[in-house]
Amino acid sequence: MSETKKPGFFKRLFGFGGAEEAAKPPEPEKPKAAEKPAAKAPAEKKPAQKPPAAKKPAAKKPAAKKAAEKKPAAKSATATSTAEKAPAAKTPAAKKPAAKKSAAKPAESGAAKTSAKTTSTDKKTTVAKEPAAKKPAAKKTAAKSAGKPATAASKSSKTPHEAEGTSKTFEPSAPMSADEKRRQDKKAADMQPETPPPDSAPVTAPGKERPEEKQPSRRKEEAPEADDEAGPASPRPPEPDAEPGKDDDKEKPEKTVPPAGPGPADTDEEEAGPTAPEPKQLKTQGSGKKKSWFAQLREGLSRTSNALSDNIASVLTKERLDEDTLDDLEDVLIRADLGVEMAERVRNIVAKNRYDRGATAEAVREVLGDEVSKVLDPVAKPFPPMDEKPFVWLVVGVNGTGKTTTIGKLAHRFQAQGKSVMLAAADTFRAAAIDQLKIWGDRVDAQVICHDVGSDPAGVAYDGLKRAQETNTDVLLIDTAGRLQNKNDLMDELAKIVRVVKKLEEDAPHGVLLVLDATTGQNALNQVELFQQVAGVTGLAVTKLDGTARGGILVAIAERFGLPVHAIGVGEGIDDLESFDAEDFARAIAGFGRENAKAA
Numbered sequence: 001m002s003e004t005k006k007p008g009f010f011k012r013l014f015g016f017g018g019a020e021e022a023a024k025p026p027e028p029e030k031p032k033a034a035e036k037p038a039a040k041a042p043a044e045k046k047p048a049q050k051p052p053a054a055k056k057p058a059a060k061k062p063a064a065k066k067a068a069e070k071k072p073a074a075k076s077a078t079a080t081s082t083a084e085k086a087p088a089a090k091t092p093a094a095k096k097p098a099a100k101k102s103a104a105k106p107a108e109s110g111a112a113k114t115s116a117k118t119t120s121t122d123k124k125t126t127v128a129k130e131p132a133a134k135k136p137a138a139k140k141t142a143a144k145s146a147g148k149p150a151t152a153a154s155k156s157s158k159t160p161h162e163a164e165g166t167s168k169t170f171e172p173s174a175p176m177s178a179d180e181k182r183r184q185d186k187k188a189a190d191m192q193p194e195t196p197p198p199d200s201a202p203v204t205a206p207g208k209e210r211p212e213e214k215q216p217s218r219r220k221e222e223a224p225e226a227d228d229e230a231g232p233a234s235p236r237p238p239e240p241d242a243e244p245g246k247d248d249d250k251e252k253p254e255k256t257v258p259p260a261g262p263g264p265a266d267t268d269e270e271e272a273g274p275t276a277p278e279p280k281q282l283k284t285q286g287s288g289k290k291k292s293w294f295a296q297l298r299e300g301l302s303r304t305s306n307a308l309s310d311n312i313a314s315v316l317t318k319e320r321l322d323e324d325t326l327d328d329l330e331d332v333l334i335r336a337d338l339g340v341e342m343a344e345r346v347r348n349i350v351a352k353n354r355y356d357r358g359a360t361a362e363a364v365r366e367v368l369g370d371e372v373s374k375v376l377d378p379v380a381k382p383f384p385p386m387d388e389k390p391f392v393w394l395v396v397g398v399n400g401t402g403k404t405t406t407i408g409k410l411a412h413r414f415q416a417q418g419k420s421v422m423l424a425a426a427d428t429f430r431a432a433a434i435d436q437l438k439i440w441g442d443r444v445d446a447q448v449i450c451h452d453v454g455s456d457p458a459g460v461a462y463d464g465l466k467r468a469q470e471t472n473t474d475v476l477l478i479d480t481a482g483r484l485q486n487k488n489d490l491m492d493e494l495a496k497i498v499r500v501v502k503k504l505e506e507d508a509p510h511g512v513l514l515v516l517d518a519t520t521g522q523n524a525l526n527q528v529e530l531f532q533q534v535a536g537v538t539g540l541a542v543t544k545l546d547g548t549a550r551g552g553i554l555v556a557i558a559e560r561f562g563l564p565v566h567a568i569g570v571g572e573g574i575d576d577l578e579s580f581d582a583e584d585f586a587r588a589i590a591g592f593g594r595e596n597a598k599a600a
């Protein structure tokens with residue numbers, strides 16, 4: 001594979017977020033402190049940390065609790081325009097000879113790639129790749145929302161471009177001589193690598209709000225076996241303004257990767273037609289020295305843990321703990337998205353054990369680490385064995401959370417376990433989404449089943465499963481769109497996919513993986529709730545834990561829903577998907593190094 005740059009490069013080069021970071025409003029939570037010294041296991045380890053485990057936290061501050069739990073008002077679905085009915089002016093992919101492309105060219109334009117794809121099992125189905133050969137491979141508080149990260153309003157009011165702060169053009173202000181002009185042009189050209197081309201799709205933090213988009217023309221196309229289903233798929237609504245995952249709670253853009261793939265804010269892509277996005281810059285597997293898992297996690301969560309550690313230290317200024325200090329501590333924990341239950345528990349333990357003596361920040365972090373670990377331990381579960389063949393994963397989630405990327409990473413991971421993998425592009429909303437999956441298919445050398453943009457997602461899922469059965473493929477990963485206008489549309493679409501695949505395989509889908517973006521903070525809780533209702537989620541993958549200050553949300557999710565967390569995303573690279581280790585995560589978030597680690 002020829003992924004050229006590591007995605008983390010720009011991130012590390014610019015710090016988290018680069019230009020975007022600079023452009024965003026200051027976060028209250030962070031007096032930027034140097035990273036805490038790692039691995040400081042307190043000498044007197046875990047003093048009497050045996051809290052009455054299920055002890056109901058003191059019934060104090062009910063109002064506060066409510067306030068904190070109150071969800072950031074999910075925006076109501078407001079988009080009004082109706083789906084366009086323009087018949088897609090596409091020509092069904094003609095049967096083309098198999099032209100398996102080298103996966104080593106991710107940088108090729110997707111359009112070119114697309115045209116080179118092998119096609120056609122069925123009329124409209126495009127098989128983007130020959131079957132991949134098996135390759136063993138390699139409350140009062142939230143209340144304090146005033147103090148809450150300057151998230152919401154200020155951010156959401158930004159246009160993508162404002163938020164990105166990236167588009168730079170070079171315009172001479174006055175007529176210039178030819179020489180000057182040449183010099184200017186050269187200068188501009190020299191800067192190009194660091195500056196996204198002005199006409200490239202802006203890449204912003206996923207899930208960001210974007211202006212209303214034009215609906216891609218949608219051809220009515222039904223799943224082959226779905227005609228007797230609940231009628232044609234409801235016409236696609238326009239891009240909603242009010243998706244569960246993209247409102248005020250969204251953390252500021254974490255990063256801007258210069259030439260980037262189809263981020264969620266790629267406003268122009270729909271209109272631009274099926275032009276493949278620039279491939280994301282992936283961390284090439286095996287290239288460079290890969291950090292240990294814990295080091296990567298610790299680094300990724302450093303924003304969360306640094307902010308938390310600093311804030312904990314800042315409230316523990318008195319010699320003795322008093323109620324005010326404990327309240328402040330609780331607030332700090334709630335603001336870190338850890339959840340009210342966790343915050344209260346830690347508060348109570350600290351109060352119980354340390355009240356008369358005062359508490360050090362380190363001791364509090366010890367308590368926190370232990371408690372977080374207890375909550376996460378039961379949900380840290382690897383992927384199931386996937387004995388069924390093909391094992392069908394329906395991958396769901398709000399747009400921009402990292403579904404497609406996670407699918408690519410998973411394909412790579414499953415292949416490394418000796419499984420053959422097929423991908424189905426049932427996110428037919430955007431051409432770019434389909435192309436993005438194809439690019440991933442190329443990278444991991446997996447067959448991609450796709451139809452045209454605007455076609456019926458259930459049809460794609462059906463064809464994907466059929467093809468996976470025919471080719472004896474081990475795992476089928478179905479990408480879906482999460483950009484539906486409202487819950488009913490979402491429910492209809494996902495329900496139809498499920499009905500249709502069940503016609504071929506009664507037990508399918510065998511797993512429903514919800515991909516959550518950790519940077520969305522509390523909104524992730526709403527998303528779990530919604531997708532649990534509409535799709536029966538069986539497990540979670542939590543992405544973008546690298547560089548977010550809101551990693552605590554995973555704890556709140558675990559505490560509230562108890563759903564298995566199969567994997568976490570800690571970067572954009574193909575290898576940046578890790579199994580979830582509760583203790584490692586707990587220690588990283590509490591700002592400790594890992595004892596006995598060969599890590600770091």
Ligand SMILES: Nc1nc2c(ncn2[C@@H]2O[C@H](COP(=O)(O)OP(=O)(O)OP(=O)(O)O)[C@@H](O)[C@H]2O)c(=O)[nH]1
Binds near residue numbers: 263403404406436
């Ligand atoms: N830093 C970081 N970025 C990630 C991670 N996972 C995905 N991304 C990036 O998030 C952006 C959105 O990812 P996608 O895979 O396109 O998300 P999606 O849910 O498929 O989006 P739609 O196709 O719009 O529904 C891309 O720029 C990814 O590279 C992660 O774990 N860490």
